[in-house]
Amino acid sequence: MAGQPWLEAASTKAVIAALEAAGGKDCARFVGGCVRNSLMGRPVDDIDIATRLTPNETLAALKAAGLKAVPTGVEHGTVTGVSDGRPYEITTLRRDVETDGRRAVVAFTRDWAEDAARRDFRLNALYADAQGTVFDPTGGGLADAAAGRIVFVGEAETRIREDYLRILRFFRFYAWFGKGAPDSVGLAASARLKDGIGRLSAERVSKELLKLLAAPDPRAAVRAMADSGVLAQVLPEAPPLDLFEALTTLTGDAALRLSALLPPDEAAVMAVAGRLRLANALRDRLAAMMRQGQAVAPDMDPASARAAIYRLGRQTFEDRLVRAEAATAGDGGPLRALAEGWTPPRMPVGGRDLARLGVTPGPETGRILKAFEDQWIADDFPTEGHEARLKGLIPPRA
Incomplete structure (x- = not known):
């Protein structure tokens, strides 16, 4: 994994040097997404670091090196270091002491294997040192990353009972990184324990769902969710997936994809938005898509399209157009170009x-x-x- 730009960046080296100055050569390793994505040839956005240092020792080490240190989650072992304006989330190695399906009580440890054992999936339990040498404490993470397998660390049911959000994370990571069929053991465990999703906060559920729907092609994951009963647990109102399947090929917009999993009724959409605690902007956009009134179709003439844009607004017009394209297999390209290039005039009299x-x-x-x-x-x-x-x-x- 050596040679990765993020790994070789001066800002990254400064953070590692600060931690090693306080705790020695093997006190800090990169972990999770940055390692996984580098191995899978995916972009790296966030850089997470696991360390044997306690949170207070981490804070002191960063400050001693002249780096900004923010105690973002000290009770859970997390400190954010900022180097050259880039954030690095640094978390002390942990083991679970107690879990209730929503949150965990943790204790700090110095054992890399204990820290790996509490993570969700084997490909997320990969670590790398400052030279790019990769460590695979579970023994399956490297193979999973190569094969595109999403496999729980240890026993799937045990991992899920620790935090039922891991059911949705299973499907989200499958949507983003999976190849072939989903892991049968993880899928079966998710189906058996799906009722536990009801114990989660609405905000956590909706955030995970939207991340899943933002994947390049989430169709296989959503089909697996539907077949296992997990989708009905999250969205019991979801219609058959025909519109979703068609619409997903037209747009990567998670909001539009979500709209295809909702009934075409404004009141029903508002009820779902309230239950899932969707952001107001997303709620209003979804409601506008489903509101009765001005129809939009890919084959409407330009004058009718301009009238619809004026009355609906560009965003709602384009949303309805994409949904209509998916429903009718029509070509809305010319009308999208019209919407992008035409500015509705102001009413000329008053x-x-x-x-x-x-x-x-x-x-x-x-x-x-x-x-x-x-x-x-x-x-x-x-x-x-x-x-x-x-x-x-x-x-x-x-």
């Missing part, structure tokens, strides 16, 4: 224009302006003749 024409401000003003807007949209947003249109809408005086 109350002042009517007042100038002798209309007394009041309910009649709103009625006339609404009628004008409907006609202006229907005529494809003409840029001239506005006063004549207004005059034609003003009722004659008695």
Whole structure:
């Protein structure tokens, strides 16, 4: 694994040097995603480090080296070191003392194997030293990374009972890194223990689900979730997967993919959003997709498309267009290009224009302006003749 840019970066070397100055040569190793992704040829975003140093010793070591140290989770053994503006999450080796399916009470250890034994999957329990030498305490992580297997560390049921979120993580990692069929032992354990998902906080569940749906191609993982009953545990409202399968080939947008796992009903979507504690922006976007009203289709003419963009807004128009493409196998490319290149104009008249024409401000003003807007949209947003249109809408005086 030597030669990885993140491994050779001066900022990384500075953090490792600070830890080794306090704890010796084998006191710190890289762990988890940065090691796994490097071995699998994937981009590395976050750099996690496991250390034999206690959190207080880690804080002191970083400060002694002139690096920023943030006690982000000291009670769980985690300190964030910042070097050249890049964060490094540094966690003391741990072993579980007590678990309840949602969280664990941990004790610190100096044993790499004990730390590996409490991790979720074997390919996430890989460690590497500063030179890039990889350590595989479970004995299966390297083979799993090479083969694209997601296998629990130790007994699958034991790992799941420690934290039921690991059921969703099993499918999420399969979506991102899996090849072939999912591990049968892990799949069976997930199916047997799926009711435990109900013990988790809604925020943890929705966050994991959205990460899964953001994978390049989550179709196999979602099919496995459906077949095992896990999907129904999370989204009992989920319809058959036909629309989801088609839509996933059109977009990598997790919000749109999620919409295909929901019933096409605004009230039902709002109920799911509340249950899963979805962010307000995501909730509102999903609701707008399902709201009754302006229809969108890949074969609509440009004038109708502009009218829909004006009334719905670009985001909702594009969301409905992609969903319609998936449902009808139509080609929405030309309309997407239209939406990206067209800026809806502002309504060219207002109350002042009517007042100038002798209309007394009041309910009649709103009625006339609404009628004008409907006609202006229907005529494809003409840029001239506005006063004549207004005059034609003003009722004659008695």
